[in-house]
Amino acid sequence: MKFLRWLALALVAGIAAGASAALQSGELLKFSPVPALLAYVLIFLVGLSAGFLVKKFQEGLRLALSVTLVGAITLWAALYLPNREVVAAAPELILSSVWWGALTIFVLTLIGIIVARIFSGE
Amino acid sequence: MRFDRRWLAPVGLLVLVFVVSLVLLTWAERRYTEFLETLQGIQFSVELADFEQTAPQQARLRWVVTVTIPNPKTPASLELLDWRVRSADERTHLGYYTTGETQIALASVTEIPVEAVIEGPNFEKLQRLQEASETTLLFVGSARVVFQLPRGRESKIIPVVGVFTLQHE
Numbered sequence: 006m007k008f009l010r011w012l013a014l015a016l017v018a019g020i021a022a023g024a025s026a027a028l029q030s031g032e033l034l035k036f037s038p039v040p041a042l043l044a045y046v047l048i049f050l051v052g053l054s055a056g057f058l059v060k061k062f063q064e065g066l067r068l069a070l071s072v073t074l075v076g077a078i079t080l081w082a083a084l085y086l087p088n089r090e091v092v093a094a095a096p097e098l099i100l101s102s103v104w105w106g107a108l109t110i111f112v113l114t115l116i117g118i119i120v121a122r123i124f125s126g127e
Numbered sequence: 128m129r130f131d132r133r134w135l136a137p138v139g140l141l142v143l144v145f146v147v148s149l150v151l152l153t154w155a156e157r158r159y160t161e162f163l164e165t166l167q168g169i170q171f172s173v174e175l176a177d178f179e180q181t182a183p184q185q186a187r188l189r190w191v192v193t194v195t196i197p198n199p200k201t202p203a204s205l206e207l208l209d210w211r212v213r214s215a216d217e218r219t220h221l222g223y224y225t226t227g228e229t230q231i232a233l234a235s236v237t238e239i240p241v242e243a244v245i246e247g248p249n250f251e252k253l254q255r256l257q258e259a260s261e262t263t264l265l266f267v268g269s270a271r272v273v274f275q276l277p278r279g280r281e282s283k284i285i286p287v288v289g290v291f292t293l294q295h296e
Contacts, residue, residue, distance in 0.1 A: 017145050024148035028155060035276040036158040039151055050144045057137035083152060087160050121137075 014058060015068065019075020022051045022114060026076060026106035027083035032099065048110055052117020062127060065118035072114050077107035158277060161200040165274070166283060170195045173266045173289020176240070185246040186253060188212070190266060192239045192287060202275040204230045207239060210268025210287065214256055217265065222249040230273070262293040 025047035028037045037044070055072065059065045084099040085092050092099055177189040194205060206229065212221040224243040231239055245253055256262065266289040273282045 014141075017141060021141065021145040021148045024152040025144075027152055028148070033152075033155045033159055035279040035281060036162065037151065037155040038277055040278070047144050047148050050140060054137040054141035054144065058134060058141075083156065087156060087163060 011068075011071075014055060015071035015075055018051050018055045018068070018114075019072045020079050022048050022072055022110045023076035023079025023106070024083065025051070026080045026110050029109070030080070030084060030102040030106055032084050032088070032102060045109070045113060048113040049117045052114035053121050054117075055114065056118035056121020057125060059118070059122075062119070062122050065122060066115070069111060069115045069118055073107055073111040076110040076114075077103055080106040080110075155277075158201070162274060162276065162281070165196055165199055165201045165203065166272075168197045169272065169285065171270070171285070171287045171289070173287065173291060175291035175293070178293050181244070182246075184250050185244060186250055187242065187244050189240060189242045190289070190291070192241055192268075192289075194233055194237045194239065194270075196233060196235055199233065199235055203233045204273050204275075205233050205237070205239070206230045206271045206273070207241060207287070208269045208271055208284070210241070210243075210266055212243065212245070213265045213267060214261055215263040215265060215290070216261075219252050219256060220249075221245055221253055221264070233272070257293065264291055264293065265289070266291060 025044045027033055028039065028047075029041035029044035034041060051072065052069065055068055056065055059068055081099070081103045084102055088099065172193045172195070174191050174193070175188065176191045178186065180186045192207065196203070207226055209223060209225040211223050213219060214221070222243065222245055224241075226241060231237060256264075266287070268287040270285050270287050271282055272285055273280055
């Protein structure tokens with residue numbers, strides 16, 4: 006896959022996955038208009054759509070890692086910006102949410118990519 | 128630049144998820160920011176409304192606790208849990224009081240009347256303070272503020288502190 010196409014895909018998928026992961030984080034869950042389950046479904050759909058856009062599973066795995074990286078940064082920004090005064094003094098307050106969110110993004114994106122690759126006949 | 132038609136459905140799905148997730152996140156962030164602003168802006172003031180001796184060894188004090196929330200956007204209710212009355216130097220304790228579990232819906236300005244009957248040893252301590260012209264007292268309490276959020280409730284305990292002066296009879 007061409008680098009620019011890869012970058013655009015990783016950015017769009019990563020931001021979507023990170024925004025969805027933020028909705029199920031402990032900080033924002035009570036303020037979210039949707040239940041946590043829908044946030045997981047959205048992350049899975051990111052993986053599924055990305056899985057149809059890659060050619061091999063290895064490429065999908067690399068994409069899942071890129072999506073996780075961009076997603077974790079998006080998630081961190083989503084949790085840090087409203088809480089910057091508190092987090093500046095105690096960053097550990099959101100680190101566990103970012104860590105679990107990143108793990109969720111990686112696992113669900115990878116599952117989505119695997120399902121997409123199976124449907125694509127790989 | 129060629130665009131494979133097979134990519135149309137996954138790209139469309141990805142763009143849809145991107146837009147939906149960002150809209151939902153923006154909505155949640157706005158509610159969260161409003162909640163933080165409400166929490167930071169909440170202010171209490173305590174004023175003595177009435178003080179009278181109702182029996183030889185008994186006095187009744189009435190206060191008005193005013194809760195101010197600038198620009199309230201998150202629905203909230205308040206329960207004044209308990210409060211203590213102390214001398215200004217905090218050496219003399221004049222009793223512990225509670226109203227029970229009464230929840231009051233909060234508006235931008237909410238006035239809550241509270242009352243305490245000081246009697247027995249606490250009344251004697253109050254008399255001694257008055258005789259010594261120590262009429263400035265402290266109201267030290269706590270309030271539970273319950274915020275109604277889109278997916279649940281969040282309660283915070285907030286200290287309520289006020290200074291008031293007893294008028295000489």
